[in-house]
Amino acid sequence: MLVNIEQRLIKPLTLAKYLSEGNYQHYIAIINYLYEQRVVYYAPPALPTAILENILKNDSIGLFENYNLAKLEDDLKRLEEWGNVLAHPDTGHATRIEDFNKRKLRYECTEETIELERMLERMNSQISKVNGSMDPELVNSLAALLLELERFKVKDIFTIEDGVRIGQLWDQILEGFEKLRRDSSDYLGVINSKNIDEAMQNKEVSVFRRRFTDYLTDFIMSIQRNIYGIEVSIREINRSLLEKVIARLIQIQKDKPTLDEPLSDEEYREIFFNQWNGLRKWFVYDEFNERYVDYLLKQTSDTISRFTKYLEQISERNRLVKNRKKDFEHIARLFKEENDFELCKKSFGAMTNVEKPLYFNSDKKREVNPEEPLYEHIPEMIGLKTARDVVTQRVKKQVSVKMSQEDLEELKKIEDTKRYEESMVLELISRGKVTLSELRNVEPFMRSNILQWIQYCNGRKEMKGKTEQGVNYRISKKSASSIKMHCVDGTLEMPDYVFEFEV
Numbered sequence: 001m002l003v004n005i006e007q008r009l010i011k012p013l014t015l016a017k018y019l020s021e022g023n024y025q026h027y028i029a030i031i032n033y034l035y036e037q038r039v040v041y042y043a044p045p046a047l048p049t050a051i052l053e054n055i056l057k058n059d060s061i062g063l064f065e066n067y068n069l070a071k072l073e074d075d076l077k078r079l080e081e082w083g084n085v086l087a088h089p090d091t092g093h094a095t096r097i098e099d100f101n102k103r104k105l106r107y108e109c110t111e112e113t114i115e116l117e118r119m120l121e122r123m124n125s126q127i128s129k130v131n132g133s134m135d136p137e138l139v140n141s142l143a144a145l146l147l148e149l150e151r152f153k154v155k156d157i158f159t160i161e162d163g164v165r166i167g168q169l170w171d172q173i174l175e176g177f178e179k180l181r182r183d184s185s186d187y188l189g190v191i192n193s194k195n196i197d198e199a200m201q202n203k204e205v206s207v208f209r210r211r212f213t214d215y216l217t218d219f220i221m222s223i224q225r226n227i228y229g230i231e232v233s234i235r236e237i238n239r240s241l242l243e244k245v246i247a248r249l250i251q252i253q254k255d256k257p258t259l260d261e262p263l264s265d266e267e268y269r270e271i272f273f274n275q276w277n278g279l280r281k282w283f284v285y286d287e288f289n290e291r292y293v294d295y296l297l298k299q300t301s302d303t304i305s306r307f308t309k310y311l312e313q314i315s316e317r318n319r320l321v322k323n324r325k326k327d328f329e330h331i332a333r334l335f336k337e338e339n340d341f342e343l344c345k346k347s348f349g350a351m352t353n354v355e356k357p358l359y360f361n362s363d364k365k366r367e368v369n370p371e372e373p374l375y376e377h378i379p380e381m382i383g384l385k386t387a388r389d390v391v392t393q394r395v396k397k398q399v400s401v402k403m404s405q406e407d408l409e410e411l412k413k414i415e416d417t418k419r420y421e422e423s424m425v426l427e428l429i430s431r432g433k434v435t436l437s438e439l440r441n442v443e444p445f446m447r448s449n450i451l452q453w454i455q456y457c458n459g460r461k462e463m464k465g466k467t468e469q470g471v472n473y474r475i476s477k478k479s480a481s482s483i484k485m486h487c488v489d490g491t492l493e494m495p496d497y498v499f500e501f502e503v
Contacts, residue, residue, distance in 0.1 A: 014082040015112050025063050026075045029055045031084060034109045035117045045088050045106035048072055076107055084113045134187050134215060134300070136222030138180040143226040145173045146233040153241045163248045170249055170272075177279050184219075184296055188303055207403075207410045209311045216304050220297060227293065230283045246272045421445045429471050434499040437483040447487055454497065472502040 018027035033054050037043040052072050055064055079085045087105045109117070149169045155162065237245075250268045263271075282292040331351070335344050403411070424446060428434060436450070449467075454475065456465040463475045478496045485492045 015084060015116060017082050018079060018084055023075060026067070026071070027079060027084075029058075029064070030072070030075060030079065031109060031113060031117065034085060034107060035114060038109050039114060039118075045086075045108040047104060047106055048076065051076075051107070076105075080107075083110055086110055133183045134219035135183070136218050138176060138183065139219075139222045139226045139230075142173065142176045142180060143230050143233070145169055145176060146230055146237075149173065149245070150233045150236045152245070153236065153238070158244065158248055163252065166245055166248050167252045170245070173279070174275055177282070181282075184300075188299055191303060191307065207407045207414075209308060210414070211410065212311075213304055213308060216300055220300055223293065223297060227283065231285075234280055234284050242273075242276060425449055425467075426469065429467065429469065429473075429501045430503055432501055432503050434501070435478060436485050436494065436497050436499075437478070440486050442485055442487040444487070444489060447485070447492065450485075450499075453499070467501075474500045476500070 018024060018031060021027065030051060033051055034046060037046055048069060052067070052069055055067065055072075059065075076085060076087070080087055085107045086109075087107055089105060149166070152158070152162065152166065158166065246269055249272055250265055253268055254262065285291050335347075338344055424443070428446065442450075453465060453467065453473065457463045457475045464472065465475075466472050476498050478498045481496060482493050483496045485494060
């Protein structure tokens with residue numbers, strides 16, 4: 001790593017100069033054509049005439065009107081000096097010495113330029129707009145790979161098959177670790193950079209809030225379930241095993257045929273140790289009792305809290321403030337889909353009171369004198385109630401949102417869950433007398449109700465209370481010993497209570 005920094009400090013990087021130099025339009029057009037020929041079409045190095053023909057053919061904005069072969073060859077020489085292209089003599093059709101001496105050159109991109117163009121493609125790709133994820137499987141797979149690598153500590157000598165598998169495991173561990181870091185960081189970055197009001201404009205808030213919190217909560221739970229196993233595996237892979245693994249990895253690298261100058265064993269060892277130490281710092285506590293994964297957990301929890309708070313505010317605001325613009329847009333869509341124009345006119349009149357203006361209706365009988373102006377008629381006194389005297393029912397105002405099929409299915413699932421929980425609670429109450437020690441497979445929502453009933457009665461002299469369903473109940477202790485209430489997700493130790501419901 002230090003060598004690379006020293007090289008960069010001493011020698012400037014010229015590979016990217018073609019992106020910003022004076023004639024960058026020429027350079028970019030040349031590199032783009034050579035890149036396509038190499039990566040997309042797997043074509044041989046291109047002749048300058050073919051490059052020029054392609055540039056002039058695709059000049060849709062008139063940047064190359066005066067461009068000719070001489071200018072192209074000058075640009076190619078400049079790109080060759082910067083290390084962006086390689087020149088190869090074209091000897092395929094030379095039959096005489098004179099032809100060989102006058103041979104033309106063919107050009108292709110260097111490997112470094114190809115990688116640079118690939119990076120630019122990724123930056124400009126539309127796919128890059130959908131960045132990151134918080135997939136629990138990233139953590140699960142990383143834990144499984146580390147556990148498999150740990151099992152090699154019982155072997156003193158690695159076979160050829162072991163060496164191959166160690167190389168695969170090392171690559172998969174580093175790839176999974178890098179994907180976990182990158183995807184989680186990208187996802188949280190996108191979420192935190194979004195304008196929540198705009199992002200939630202066409203979404204049903206309650207459904208999205210549940211899906212969002214469940215998604216991040218599953219990721220947190222996955223880390224919490226696997227973090228101890230990952231930490232133990234990393235600790236169990238001691239220095240001795242790591243030395244043997246790295247020695248095998250170095251041998252794999254040295255066995256690969258390459259045109260580049262090979263690194264020394266010490267340089268390889270430093271690279272692999274740095275990779276392992278980066279993984280270790282993430283999951284194992286250091287001397288300051290810190291590890292990087294805790295920062296990820298905290299950031300994820302803070303994101304859930306912050307985002308949920310904003311969504312609650314949006315939901316509350318939508319209930320209190322009616323967005324007239326959205327209402328009129330919704331009405332306009334309804335009118336557009338309606339074929340009966342008369343119905344549209346009546347509906348519009350009903351909404352705006354244009355068709356039938358408001359008026360007072362009087363029951364007083366009077367004689368109509370056509371010669372007497374209206375304003376000279378004897379007035380009738382009608383008592384009007386003030387706004388404070390008029391009792392009106394306040395209606396919660398909501399934004400008109402067209403829910404997607406996925407949102408409707410999620411809402412139906414929520415409603416079904418609520419109905420099921422309500423029916424199970426009523427079934428328990430209908431028993432009249434319920435002994436907690438006799439309950440089996442208590443579901444979480446039922447346990448929450450039971451604990452809430454107990455909490456309500458604690459501190460009351462008669463140990464009485466009322467459920468949300470309006471049923472009175474009384475709690476008493478069957479014995480002084482504790483009992484274990486068996487739930488579907490564990491066992492809860494608690495006093496031996498008996499519930500008596502008045503049904």
